[in-house]
Amino acid sequence: MLRQIEGSQGIAEAVALCRPQVVCAYPITPQTHIVEGVGAMVKDGRLTNCEFINVESEFAAMSVAIGASAAGARAYTATASQGLLFMAEAVYNAAGLGLPIVMTVGNRAIGAPINIWNDHSDSMALKDAGWIQLYAETNQEAADLHIIAFRLAEELSCPVMVCVDGFILTHAFERIDTPTQAQVDAFLPPFSPVQMLDPDDPYSIGAMVGPEAFTEVRYLAHQKQVDALEVIPRVAAEFQAAFGREAGGLLRSYRVDGAETVLVALGSINGTIKDVVDAERAKGVSVGSVCIGSFRPFPLAELHDALAGAKRVVCIEKSLAPGLGGMLASNVRMAMRGLTTPVLTVIAGLGGRPITRTGLTEVIRAAGADALDDVTFLDLNRPAIEAQLTRSAGLRESGPIAENLLKALNPGLVRRVSPRKEAGQ
Amino acid sequence: MTDDTPQKVRFYQTGTHTVGNRLMDEAARTVQASPDRSNAITSGHRACQGCGEALGARYALDAAMRASGGRMVAVNATGCLEVFTTPSPESSWQIAWLHSVFGNAPAVATGVAAAMRMRGKTDVRVVAQGGDGGTTDIGFGCLSGMFERNDDVLYICYDNEAYMNTGVQRSSATPPAARTATTQAIGPHPGNIFGTGKNMPRIAMAHNIPYVATASVADLHDLEAKVTRAMSIGGARYIHIFVPCPLGWGSASHDTVKLARLAVESGLFPLFEAEHGEVTAVKKIRHQVPVEDYLRPQGRFRHLFREGHEDRPTIEAIQRMADANIRRYGLVEEDAA
């Protein structure tokens, strides 16, 4: 059924159609509307046989989900930003225990400074927690990915994080086609856990594992993700067959054939990127793009194939790995085995800053001219940075008295570390 | 004819307070007296010699197993109990058991209970357990949340008054003057400082949950009665069990039960029950002892008893704590006081 609804409402309804049995909620912007929506459906009886639990923290939310899932219930929660970090320990634990929990992350920046708007710092911080990590491009996909996520999670005994750009998707009203319960039931069988807490079959779940087996346990976690590289495209194809539209999958290439410059990105920005690609292609610029749907597992082979013909790859990233640059680009470079193609990072959209067509067009232009740095900050306010660096350079004289004395007496002997100089090099 | 009418005979048993007793009715014996007890934790675990927690956990869980007819699962916080029972590939648990992380056992248990309801397994009861660190410190938030929501979970804290698993560091359950690795017995105020710490049972009571109790590994009948009572009630329940730790306390392994007994008999660890925030029953002290009897055998209080330099003011301050408990809960029979 097609309706103009908020992204969060679309997700909530999709989640409800998956018949979760335990949903735990703790408010944090911008995911709050999702669990509010699920809660309302439980309260008014549209979603039956589901316990909606208001918990006291995100750590508790994930923990309740762990307990519920371990006891054989389909469990769901949602969070964002600080909340995801607050539950981090339990996030790892859910994956370690192989519990098929599905969690929405309404992607949002992480403080300090506190910032409620969108970027990918939160989900990137937990990219290696052992979860499958899917990124939604549109509101429709955001909703659909949840149906896919439960299938994947339960087939693989692995939790799935559905990453949805905060505000851009969660709060945007778009046309969404909500499937019927019968359609979802046909696609998603009832949860049949590999193991669960059961007095009739009293296993001990969650043992301490020492050096003699820990590596093997981790290897198996890796293998599970490798296996998922097979399962994700299959389930996406099944979804398409069942619902008549594309959703999920490892990645989607857009006009990469013969493209010299290929942009790679996660999430909703791919819509803007495709518009820019179209505009640039119309101008004769050789550009394409790849939208990565599954960041974990990371589709190395598929990406290699998609990028094999490119002269350069530019990653448009909504998170920063300070001191390195971009995590997406680092991962993409892993896919370029045997190729010498440069992989560049453009840090963009941090803390909710709009990524504009103009900005992206300029990136494509600079890339085409091979004038793009390895790490570029899109739309950086240079004068503000310069002013701050100049101010702070004076403060950098603090430190051990002996060293400062040396500096004063013999300026030539001590190499002064100047962030400004470093940045300018 | 006789001068005296025969005295009214009360019916005593040889060893009235023992675990079992051939003279008692089967029903009056403890669960632990039965060869059919669950042995929720079985042999081969790696707890230290004389571990109070291993004992307390088996006592409590076996009683809970009997009360639930075996329809029970357990959730465990990280800590000694978890580590010594489940070093892969061997588990000492004979009941369904789940460990997640250190601070989330109450929340995990909430999830388990919810799942059981949603799966129609309403007969399956959930017990969560942790040490004092996992309960009064790192798990405090989750525990309070579980209480506040009145989730159908029995939470059991095994209190050995410090972080033993990590090497005996202070917790908010560590008593004043006790030496731990982070409250060394040095300086002008050796050991843990006075005026700190949490009274977790009282905090639990403040949530107005249906049932709160304290228990000791030295009084099995009392402990089992409380677990059984707790298992007969729905909603959030809390039992705080005092479990001496030979390693952390610097006590002899054979003194574990004795020290638990002396803690009760001195008044330092009052045994009581509370329902919906009100104390409903108190276990009287049978043979009151000075706190010194309890403190002296413990290495963590050794600095109070240095030969020729006994720290009387500190010992007296601890005695005042016991006296305050005795007054507050009425632990001593009036005619015996």
Place this chain on the structure above:
Amino acid sequence: MNDHTLPFAITLDPGSSKQNHTGSWRSERPVYVDRLPPCNHQCPAGENIQGWLYHAESGDYAEAWRALMRDNPMPAVMGRVCYHTCETACNRGKLDEAVSIHSVERFLGDYAVEHGLTPPVDAPPSGKRVLVIGAGPSGLSAAYHLTRLGHAVTIREAGPMAGGMMRFGIPKYRLPREVLDAEIARILAMGVTLELNTKVEDIEAAFAEGFDAVFTAVGAHLAKRTEIPAHAAGRILDAVTLLQQVEMGEAPQLGRRVIVYGGGNTAMDVARTVRRMGADEAMIVYRRSRKEMPAHEFEAAEAEEEGVLIHWLRTIKGIEGADFTVEKMVVDADGRPQPTGETEVLEADTLVLALGQDVDTTFLTRVEGVQIAKDGVVSVDAHMMTGRPGLFAGGDMVPAERTVTVAIGHGKKAARNIDAWLRGGVADPAPKQELAAFENLNTWYYDDAPRSVQAQLSLIRRQSSFDEVVEGLTEETAQYEARRCMSCGNCFECDNCFGVCPDNAVIKLGPGNRFKIDYDYCKGCGICVAECPCGAIRMEPEVD
């Protein structure tokens, strides 16, 4: 759930830790022991008191009585007349009050008489004949034990009735005769031949008659005398003779005022008997103070309750008609009475001397090898045999404390030695176990339980009749009292060890079979030892 789908390493099978044998950690091991309870240790009759109380606790009085009868053939008598030093030794005395062992023993004895219980004769006939001389407690005990061991026993008693000092020394109000008669009859019913009024004068003749061994236990009946200057004195009697006369119904007139001279239990018995015979004034004159008297305190107290007046620290210096001149004494630092020269006069119609008894050993003087010690008693070796092979002796006639209990113990010991001797060996008593000290107990597990009080006959009746003074326990009270026993040093299956082991390393073997340690898992923490209420487990060093 399918094992093959379970997560590797993090999900484990239940109870799989049993593969880990933690017993290897141990440096000391707990071992179950049976320590010797202090009551048993103390009992002159060698009773296994804790053992028979164990059965009484569960209400199996017949079994309790049979356990008691293994050592003592006369529990109903013993429960009344034994001075129960076991109760002084009882560890419960350090907790609240000692277990009233004697009253439970009496209950069991009476129970057996009431229910007609009989002891089994365990051994097949040996074909050996044993002569027992004297039908007192020692002789009866020996006869009983020898019969149970398969020997044919004949008792020859010089007097007209069996019982010895139990009949002729202990008044009826302490030991009703129907009780004594019942227990003697039960022994005789086992096949013991009793020949009354048969004084044995010639031991060698007895052997020649065909007896394979002889046990002599004729007691000590010769009253000790003392020199008192007397002029026109009233009647002077000795205690033993008086008590015998009373027993035979031949008591002489004693008059209104009687002085009993002496401070032992016999003196008390006589004074109390005299009171019952109608004397208005029964007085005891004793040369030392209450502290030094050989009589038991309760005997003196009961005598005083009944109106007996005790003159402490007095000796009789002379008698002039009804006037007894007595000299005041003081006790010196060594506890010996010293004269003060101060005198006073008491008036009395009769004097009864209760100064002790000697053994009549004349019948042994001609037996080769028998040695008579200088205080007139017969020397025996560690096996109770005299210097004449096959001739054994016991009871009051050998060096020992002169009580019924000691005599009964002698009877048992002699019987076992005679049995061994008859079979060509030497009795080899089991080595004594380590004593179960109070420090071995963990008394927290026992409830506070005050001792049962045996009711007493009203004072009026006590002063006027020979009815039994002290009443027995009801069944309920007897069981209660039995259950006050802490079972020192002997497992009573309280399940504590089974319960308190943090390693589940104690195996419960089921009712009557106690427990065993599972050394595969026992880490040697010692909690079972510390928490055993009765001290029946001991830590021993682990040896490789």
